[in-house]
Amino acid sequence: MSDIAAVLERADKNLPESLERLFALVRVKSISTDPAYAAECRRAAEWLVKELEVIGFTASVRDTPGHPMVVAHHQGASADAPHVLFYGHYDVQPVDPLNLWETDPFEPQILKENGRDVITGRGTSDDKGQLLTFVEACRAYKDVNGSLPVKVTMLFEGEEESGSPSLKPFLEANRDELKADFALVCDTSMWDRDTPAISAGLRGLVGEEVVVKAANRDLHSGYYGGAAANPVHILSRIIAGLHDDTGRVTLDGFYEGVEETPAEIKAMWDKLGTSDEKFLKPIGLSEPSGEKGRSVLELTWARPTAEVNGIEGGYTGEGFKTVIAARASAKVSFRLVGKQDPAKIRAAFRAYVRNRIPSDCSVEFHEHGGSPAIQLPYDSALLNKAKDALSAEWPKPAVVIGMGGSIPIVGDFQKMLGMESLLAGFALADDRIHSPNEKYDLMSYHKGIRSWIRILDRLVQA
Amino acid sequence: MSDIAAVLERADKNLPESLERLFALVRVKSISTDPAYAAECRRAAEWLVKELEVIGFTASVRDTPGHPMVVAHHQGASADAPHVLFYGHYDVQPVDPLNLWETDPFEPQILKENGRDVITGRGTSDDKGQLLTFVEACRAYKDVNGSLPVKVTMLFEGEEESGSPSLKPFLEANRDELKADFALVCDTSMWDRDTPAISAGLRGLVGEEVVVKAANRDLHSGYYGGAAANPVHILSRIIAGLHDDTGRVTLDGFYEGVEETPAEIKAMWDKLGTSDEKFLKPIGLSEPSGEKGRSVLELTWARPTAEVNGIEGGYTGEGFKTVIAARASAKVSFRLVGKQDPAKIRAAFRAYVRNRIPSDCSVEFHEHGGSPAIQLPYDSALLNKAKDALSAEWPKPAVVIGMGGSIPIVGDFQKMLGMESLLAGFALADDRIHSPNEKYDLMSYHKGIRSWIRILDRLVQA
Numbered sequence: 001m002s003d004i005a006a007v008l009e010r011a012d013k014n015l016p017e018s019l020e021r022l023f024a025l026v027r028v029k030s031i032s033t034d035p036a037y038a039a040e041c042r043r044a045a046e047w048l049v050k051e052l053e054v055i056g057f058t059a060s061v062r063d064t065p066g067h068p069m070v071v072a073h074h075q076g077a078s079a080d081a082p083h084v085l086f087y088g089h090y091d092v093q094p095v096d097p098l099n100l101w102e103t104d105p106f107e108p109q110i111l112k113e114n115g116r117d118v119i120t121g122r123g124t125s126d127d128k129g130q131l132l133t134f135v136e137a138c139r140a141y142k143d144v145n146g147s148l149p150v151k152v153t154m155l156f157e158g159e160e161e162s163g164s165p166s167l168k169p170f171l172e173a174n175r176d177e178l179k180a181d182f183a184l185v186c187d188t189s190m191w192d193r194d195t196p197a198i199s200a201g202l203r204g205l206v207g208e209e210v211v212v213k214a215a216n217r218d219l220h221s222g223y224y225g226g227a228a229a230n231p232v233h234i235l236s237r238i239i240a241g242l243h244d245d246t247g248r249v250t251l252d253g254f255y256e257g258v259e260e261t262p263a264e265i266k267a268m269w270d271k272l273g274t275s276d277e278k279f280l281k282p283i284g285l286s287e288p289s290g291e292k293g294r295s296v297l298e299l300t301w302a303r304p305t306a307e308v309n310g311i312e313g314g315y316t317g318e319g320f321k322t323v324i325a326a327r328a329s330a331k332v333s334f335r336l337v338g339k340q341d342p343a344k345i346r347a348a349f350r351a352y353v354r355n356r357i358p359s360d361c362s363v364e365f366h367e368h369g370g371s372p373a374i375q376l377p378y379d380s381a382l383l384n385k386a387k388d389a390l391s392a393e394w395p396k397p398a399v400v401i402g403m404g405g406s407i408p409i410v411g412d413f414q415k416m417l418g419m420e421s422l423l424a425g426f427a428l429a430d431d432r433i434h435s436p437n438e439k440y441d442l443m444s445y446h447k448g449i450r451s452w453i454r455i456l457d458r459l460v461q462a
Numbered sequence: 463m464s465d466i467a468a469v470l471e472r473a474d475k476n477l478p479e480s481l482e483r484l485f486a487l488v489r490v491k492s493i494s495t496d497p498a499y500a501a502e503c504r505r506a507a508e509w510l511v512k513e514l515e516v517i518g519f520t521a522s523v524r525d526t527p528g529h530p531m532v533v534a535h536h537q538g539a540s541a542d543a544p545h546v547l548f549y550g551h552y553d554v555q556p557v558d559p560l561n562l563w564e565t566d567p568f569e570p571q572i573l574k575e576n577g578r579d580v581i582t583g584r585g586t587s588d589d590k591g592q593l594l595t596f597v598e599a600c601r602a603y604k605d606v607n608g609s610l611p612v613k614v615t616m617l618f619e620g621e622e623e624s625g626s627p628s629l630k631p632f633l634e635a636n637r638d639e640l641k642a643d644f645a646l647v648c649d650t651s652m653w654d655r656d657t658p659a660i661s662a663g664l665r666g667l668v669g670e671e672v673v674v675k676a677a678n679r680d681l682h683s684g685y686y687g688g689a690a691a692n693p694v695h696i697l698s699r700i701i702a703g704l705h706d707d708t709g710r711v712t713l714d715g716f717y718e719g720v721e722e723t724p725a726e727i728k729a730m731w732d733k734l735g736t737s738d739e740k741f742l743k744p745i746g747l748s749e750p751s752g753e754k755g756r757s758v759l760e761l762t763w764a765r766p767t768a769e770v771n772g773i774e775g776g777y778t779g780e781g782f783k784t785v786i787a788a789r790a791s792a793k794v795s796f797r798l799v800g801k802q803d804p805a806k807i808r809a810a811f812r813a814y815v816r817n818r819i820p821s822d823c824s825v826e827f828h829e830h831g832g833s834p835a836i837q838l839p840y841d842s843a844l845l846n847k848a849k850d851a852l853s854a855e856w857p858k859p860a861v862v863i864g865m866g867g868s869i870p871i872v873g874d875f876q877k878m879l880g881m882e883s884l885l886a887g888f889a890l891a892d893d894r895i896h897s898p899n900e901k902y903d904l905m906s907y908h909k910g911i912r913s914w915i916r917i918l919d920r921l922v923q924a
Contacts, residue, residue, distance in 0.1 A: 214746075219745060221771060232773050236698040236699075307784075308776065322771055325772070404686070
C-alpha cells in the first residue's frame with residue numbers, strides 16, 4: 001500500500017513534465033482525414049514509440065495501408081500478472097473552421113475557464129490527453145518501482161477519426177500479439193466533474209432496409225386510387241405495428257436474452273439526477289416515448305429498441321403530385337441489449353414484415369450490419385476493482401453506466417480477440433471534442449493519470 | 463325527324479372536305495409549351511375563327527397573356543332554345559422524339575392500322591379532331607337548315623397542354639359572355655370501339671401536406687433511441703389509422719354526402735367486362751386494395767379515398783445512418799365523391815392528426831388545393847338525352863361512367879360559371895395521345911360528327 005502512495009506522489013511530481021509531453025504530442029498535426037497530414041500522423045506514431053521506449057516498452061511503428069499503428073509491450077512484475085491491452089488513438093479531427101478557435105489548435109496553452117484550468121488544443125481531450133493519462137501512469141510506476149504491476153500491451157491507431165479502415169485487418173493479422181486478458185478503452189467521459197464513470201453496457205445494433213413494392217410503376221391516384229395497393233400505406237402499417245401500446249416491440253421473441261437490470265444498478269442510476277425532463281429538455285421534448293414505466297437512462301442504456309431511421313416513398317418534392325408510388329422503403333434499426341441475437345432479431349423482423357405484405361405485392365430486404373450488445377457483468381471482478389479504484393481518487397464514488405450506442409472497437413475486441421473491455425475515461429461533456437476550442441481539464445489529465453495508477457494497482461489485489 | 467336524317471346525310475357527304483379541314487388544322491404546328499411555336503398557335507386560332515365565320519358564327523381571336531383564346535357565338539333556331547358552351551383546345555403536345563414517328567406528325571395521312579382507317583398526326587385525337595367533330599356537326603346543320611337547333615358558344619384555348627394559365631382569368635373576365643345552360647366537353651374517350659361513354663362523375667380532391675415535428679434536431683439513435691419521440695413512428699401510426707380493416711376511411715364524418723351508386727348504374731358497370739383482374743393486371747397487381755366488397759370501377763369512379771402520395775423522414779441516402787429524425791412529412795390526398803365537402807374533410811383530417819400528436823411534439827399542415835366532386839345526376843335530362851342520342855349512333859348503347867381523377871375545366875365551369883358539363887368524346891384508348899404516332903380513327907371522326915348532330919337534335923326534343 002505504501003507502493004501506490006509513492007507512485008501517486010511521483011505522478012504529481014511528474015505533472016509539469018507530463019504536460020510538456022502532452023503539449024509536444026498536441027503540436028503534431030495528426031489529422032487523419034486529410035492526406036496532406038499523412039507525414040504528421042506518422043510523426044505522432046514515431047513520437048509515441050520514442051516515449052514508450054523511454055519508459056521501457058518494446059515499441060514499434062507498424063505500417064498499414066493507411067496511417068500506421070503503434071504497438072508496445074511491457075512485462076508485468078510477475079509472470080502470472082494479468083495482461084491488459086490499452087487502446088487509444090493518436091489521430092485528431094480537422095480544425096475547420098479555424099476562425100472560431102480562440103487559441104491556436106496546435107499550440108496548447110493552459111487557460112482559466114469558469115474558474116478551472118483547461119488545456120486548450122485539438123486532441124487534448126480526444127484522444128491524446130486521454131491516452132497519455134495511461135502512458136504517464138505507467139511512467140510513474142516505472143519511476144518508483146522499476147516495473148509495472150501488470151503486463152501491458154498498448155495499441156494506438158491513427159485512423160479512428162476516419163472510420164478505422166485498417167483496424168480489423170490489423171487485429172486479424174496480429175491476433176496472438178494483441179490478445180490480452182481484457183482491454184482498457186479510454187475514449188469515454190466522466191459522469192460529471194466529481195463522478196467517474198465506467199460504461200458496462202453498450203447496445204448492439206441490427207440495421208435493415210426494407211423495400212415494399214406494389215404496382216409495376218407509379219400510378220395516377222385519380223385513375224387507380226381506391227383500387228391499387230399503396231406501398232406507403234403498407235409500410236406505415238408495418239411500422240405502426242412494430243410497437244404495442246406500452247411501447248414494447250412486438251416482434252416474436254424480441255425480448256429473448258433481455259434481462260432486467262439489477263435493482264441496485266437501477267437505484268444507482270436513479271440517484272444520478274437525470275430526470276426524464278433533464279434528459280429530454282435540451283432536445284425540445286418532455287415525454288419518454290419508449291417502454292412505459294422505465295426511466296430515460298434505463299430506456300437508452302439497458303433496453304432494446306426498434307427505430308425507423310429513414311422512410312421514403314412517392315413524391316417528396318415541392319408542391320403536390322397525386323401519385324401512388326410503386327415502392328416505398330424504410331431504414332430500420334434495432335438496438336440490442338443483453339444476449340439478444342442479431343441474426344434472430346433480423347429473421348423475426350423479416351418474418352413480421354412478410355406476413356404483412358399483400359399477396360400481390362413484394363418486399364426486399366437489405367442488410368446493414370449487425371452486432372450483439374456488449375455487457376460487462378455487473379458482478380465482474382474487473383468492473384468492481386476499477387470502480388473501487390476510481391472511487392478512491394474522485395470526490396464521488398464511481399458509477400456504472402450504460403451507453404446507448406456502440407463503440408466498434410469494443411465489439412471488435414470481443415468478436416476478434418474474445419476479450420472484454422473496460423471503458424473508463426476522464427473527458428467532460430463540455431470538452432468540445434470535434435469542435436473548435438477543444439479542451440481537456442487539467443484536473444482530467446492529472447487525476448486521470450492517478451486513476452490509472454489506482455486501477456493498475458487494484459487489478460493485482462485480491 | 464326528317465330534319466336529322468338530312469343533317470346526318472349531309473355530314474356523310476361533307477366528310478371528304480371535313481377531313482381536308484382537319485388536315486389543314488393538324489398541319490399548323492401549334493405546340494403551346496415551346497415559345498418557338500407561338501406564331502403557329504396564333505395561326506391555329508385564326509384558322510378556327512375563319513372557319514367558324516364561314517359557318518355563320520361571330521368569332522374572334524382573344525388575346526391573353528399567353529396563347530390566344532377563340533370565342534364564337536351562334537344563335538339558336540328559337541329564342542328559347544338552350545344555350546350550350548362547347549369547349550376544346552387547339553394546342554398540341556410536342557412531338558419529340560421525332561425519330562419514333564412513322565409519319566410526319568404535321569402531315570396527316572389516312573392509313574390502315576389493324577384493318578381500321580386511322581388519321582395520323584399530332585393532335586388528330588387530342589384535341590383538334592375531337593373539337594372539329596362538333597364544328598363539323600354545326601356546319602352540317604347550317605348546310606341543311608340554315609340554323610342551329612341550340613344557341614352555341616364555342617371556347618377554344620391554346621394552353622391546355624401547358625397548364626391553362628390564362629383560362630381562369632379569362633373565364634372570370636368574360637363570365638357573362640361565356641355562361642351558358644351547360645357545357646359540352648369533348649376531351650374524353652369511348653368506352654371501347656363500339657360503345658360510347660358519358661362521364662357523369664369526376665372525383666374531387668383535397669390535398670394536404672402534414673409535417674410532424676419532434677426533437678429540435680436530428681438525434682443519434684444510440685444516445686436517444688428508446689426515450690425520444692420518433693416522428694416517423696408517429697406519422698406511420700397516423701397513416702396506418704386512416705383506414706379500418708374493411709378499407710374504409712376512419713375520419714369523422716368522412717362519408718357524409720357520399721351516396722351509394724344506383725343499382726342500375728352498378729349493374730351497367732358490372733356488364734362492362736372490367737374485372738378486378740383485367741383492371742389490375744396491367745399494373746402488376748391482382749387484389750383491389752380499397753373498401754371491401756366493391757368492384758374496381760366502383761372504387762375508382764364512385765368511392766372516396768385517402769391516399770398518401772409521398773412520405774419522407776430521416777436518412778434516405780445510400781447506406782445507413784442511425785438517426786432519429788427531427789421531422790417527418792407526408793403528402794396526403796383525398797378523392798371526393800357526391801357532396802363531400804372539401805373544407806370539412808380537411809378539418810376532419812387535421813383534427814384526426816392533432817389527436818395523435820404527443821403533447822411534446824407538434825404538427826404543421828400545408829394546404830394543397832381542394833375541389834368538390836362533380837356529379838351529373840344519373841337522372842338528369844341532359845345526361846339521358848345525350849345517352850339516347852349516342853346509343854342511336856353507335857353499335858352498342860352508351861354507358862354512363864365515372865372518372866377517378868378530375869378535369870380542371872369542368873370544375874372551373876361549375877365553380878366560376880355555375881354550369882354543369884357533359885363529357886363525351888370519341889377518342890380510343892389506343893390513340894397514343896401525347897406520344898409518337900398519335901392517331902384518330904376515321905370512324906371516331908365521322909361518327910363523332912354524327913353523334914353531335916344527334917345530341918344537338920335530342921337536346922331540343924322533349
